[in-house]
Amino acid sequence: MSCVNNILVVLDADKQQQKALNRAMHLARISQASITLLLSIYDFSYEMTTMLAAEERDAMRDSLINDRKAWIQDLLEDYNTRDLDISMKVVWHHRPYEAIIETALAGEHDIIVKATHPHEGLAHILFTPTDWHLLRKAPCLVLLVKEHQWPEHGKVLAAIHTTGEHEHHDSLNARITEAAQRFANCLHSEVHLVNAYPGAPVTIAAEIPEFDTANYREVIADNHKVALAEHAERFAIPAAQQHVREGLPEQIIPQLAEELDAELVVLGTIGRTGFSAALLGNTAEHVIEQINCDLLAVKPASFESPVKL
Incomplete structure (x- = not known):
């Protein structure tokens, strides 16, 4: 079984070591x-060169x-590209995530592969980086690459949401699990499922003394x-290979991934826009900061990217 057919790799413009590649x-x-x-490249100073004619700016x-294409060619000399079908594209765009999408x-790429790097402080809240835009808006699978190796006979952790009230939860759970199994088959690894669920609200026990918290937790x-x-x-x-744990997904998923020494975490992500996206993010965005392995984000079948051609 093939994991993917058509891969789009986002290169790091300022790095010689290309994790995504x-x-x-x-x-x-x-x-x-x-x-x-x-x-994707862009230099605002080129647009500000008002002394030059439009044709001269285009030539620059x-x-x-062309210089960056030559750089990519030089980069590939350090890799074994034998028997691989590789093409390249350098685009001029002031929004990298839009160029990628x-x-x-x-x-018609079925996966975007991009290296991810730590975002310090409030940067990822106040100024949303390309990674977050891709998680919310990319029309296909997004693989965010970290340092963890992909050994054979490893573990792929798929995070799903059970007992959902809507049909789209079941559909997304199936897509997540299917993607996890495809990658696990290619990597000769095994799939583990994790479901995190919330505990009993503290306010209930405080307001209703006779409320049986232990029984409630057991039933849930x-x-x-x-x-x-x-x-x-x-x-x-x-x-x-089934794990049900009490707690928030952004806490449980990284904990279990570390316990299993997972090589890949697979989870669903839904698009968000506007102020809620900037401040709240979603589970994928919280998880990626805390795991030391790759993350594969899966969109619902009905998802349509807000970025159009």
Whole structure:
């Protein structure tokens, strides 16, 4: 089973070591997939050169694009590209995430592979980086690459939400699990499922002294275990690889990923825009900061990217 067919790799313009390219080439070899290398560049000073005619500015911009294409060619000399179908694209765009999504749409890529780096302080809240835009708006799978290796016979952790009240929860759970199994099959790894559920609200115990908190927690845990087991049965995932834990997903998922030494965490992400996206983010955005392995983000089947060609 092939993991992917058409890979879009986002290059780091200022780095010689390309984590995303390394990962994409690994994927391409085991899946016989094609690779497109994308570099989005922009220099505002070129647009401000009012003394030059439009044709001269275009010539300067084209020269810079050609320089970056030559840089990519030099970069590839350090890699074993034998038997790989690799193309490259350098685009001039002032919003990198839009360039990435537009390229993914135009090329019908089924996955975007990008290295991710730590975002310190409040930077990722006040100024949303490209990673977050891709998690919210990309039309296909997004693989954010960290330092953890992909050993064979490792573990892929799929985070799902059971006991959802809406049909789209079941659909997204299936898409997450299917993606996890595809990658696990390619990597000769095993899939583990995790479902985090909230504990008893503290306010209930305070306001209703006779409320049996222990019984409530037990009932909730049992409900989630049953729901997870039913979901796992559809995909032939054994009980030993099913994990139901009390707590917030952004706490439970990184904890279990570390315990399992997972090579990949797979979870669903829904698009958000506006002020709520800037301040709240979603589970994927909280999790990626805390795990030391790669994250694969899966969109609902009905998702349409707000970035259009």
